[in-house]
Amino acid sequence: MGSTFNPQILVEKLAKLNNSQQSIETLSHWCIFHMNKAKQVVETWDRQFHCSPREQRLAFLYLANDILQNSRRKGSEFVGEFWKVLPDALRYVIENGDEFGRNAALRLISIWEERKVFGSRGQILKEELVGRHLENSSRNGKHLGFKLKHSSGNALEKIVSAYQVVYGDQLDEDAILSKCRNAISNVEKVDKEIGGDTSSGQLNGSGFVEELQGQHTILRDCIEQLRAVESSRANLVSHLREALQEQEFKLDQVRNQLQCYQNQSGPAS
Numbered sequence: 001m002g003s004t005f006n007p008q009i010l011v012e013k014l015a016k017l018n019n020s021q022q023s024i025e026t027l028s029h030w031c032i033f034h035m036n037k038a039k040q041v042v043e044t045w046d047r048q049f050h051c052s053p054r055e056q057r058l059a060f061l062y063l064a065n066d067i068l069q070n071s072r073r074k075g076s077e078f079v080g081e082f083w084k085v086l087p088d089a090l091r092y093v094i095e096n097g098d099e100f101g102r103n104a105a106l107r108l109i110s111i112w113e114e115r116k117v118f119g120s121r122g123q124i125l126k127e128e129l130v131g132r133h134l135e136n137s138s139r140n141g142k143h144l145g146f147k148l149k150h151s152s153g154n155a156l157e158k159i160v161s162a163y164q165v166v167y168g169d170q171l172d173e174d175a176i177l178s179k180c181r182n183a184i185s186n187v188e189k190v191d192k193e194i195g196g197d198t199s200s201g202q203l204n205g206s207g208f209v210e211e212l213q214g215q216h217t218i219l220r221d222c223i224e225q226l227r228a229v230e231s232s233r234a235n236l237v238s239h240l241r242e243a244l245q246e247q248e249f250k251l252d253q254v255r256n257q258l259q260c261y262q263n264q265s266g267p268a269s
Contacts, residue, residue, distance in 0.1 A: 005037040007044045014048045019059045028066035031078075038077035046085040050092075057093055058101045064089075065108055068117050083118055090129055100242060103249040106130055110252050130256060159243060162236035176225045183218040186211070 013027050031041050049060045064082055071078045093105040109129055113122035190211050 005034040005040060007040055010041060010044045011048060014045065014052070014060070017056065017059045017063060019062065024059065024062050024066050027063055028070060031063075031067050032071045032074070035071060035074060035077055038081045042078065042081035042085060046089070049085075049089050054096070057089070058097070058104055061089065061093065061105060061108060065111070068112070069115075072117065079118060083121060087125060087129070090125075094129060100245070103246055107245060107249050107252070130252075156243075158239045159236070162232070162239050173226075173229055176222050176229070179218060180222040180226070183215045183222065186215045187219075190215070 010031070013030065017023055017027060034041060045060065045064065049057060052060065064086060067078050068082060090105050090109060094102050097105065106129070109122075109126050112118055113126045116122060118125065
């Protein structure tokens with residue numbers, strides 16, 4: 001590769017890593033660019049994972065996933081190196097993370113197994129970590145059941161609340177967008193009438209300047225309102241994604257338990 005790999009630069013980049021798609025994909029591309037240094041990249045990833053804040057560790061797993069998925073076409077260097085460190089990292093998140101983190105980690109394991117990212121070793125990883133998690137969950141069935149119900153209730157409350165913000169009567173998106181279009185149309189109309197020359201002395205005695213200023217004020221107000229709409233919709237999408245991930249995990253959990261019981265039951269006599 002063209003530039004020299006510097007582990008300290010990766011340390012600095014990992015310190016700024018967050019769960020956003022842009023943050024993960026940008027650093028993933030940088031790491032894949034240095035694929036010939038896969039061993040040093042993964043060793044640095046592993047060291048920083050274990051000394052990073054607990055709330056940042058899921059972002060590290062998402063980064064590993066992106067690197068694995070997008071580097072496989074170019075070679076297996078990262079697959080081999082991440083296989084050495086990911087089991088311990090995943091085990092830590094599953095055993096010590098919050099419910100969202102656990103579900104996300106277990107979901108990644110299922111995805112890697114389905115897509116054969118680690119070949120046949122993916123099944124071993126799934127049986128070891130997912131199987132143990134299901135075993136522990138069964139052992140604490142009543143407590144887990146309460147937690148899942150409580151979690152589902154909280155998720156539903158968040159989604160309903162976010163829907164109410166988006167679809168309530170606080171902000172009418174259609175009206176705001178209509179005002180934006182009208183303001184832009186009026187600005188363009190005034191620009192044509194004055195030939196785009198807002199500095200002409202002839203304009204001071206006319207209503208053109210006042211009209212332009214008024215339309216720009218409307219535009220600024222509309223932009224602020226649209227930012228609020230964007231924020232509320234992003235909040236709703238975030239809650240929906242969390243709920244979807246939780247339901248996907250529970251679906252995987254039921255399927256794994258079903259397969260386990262079917263295997264144990266054997267053929268019907």
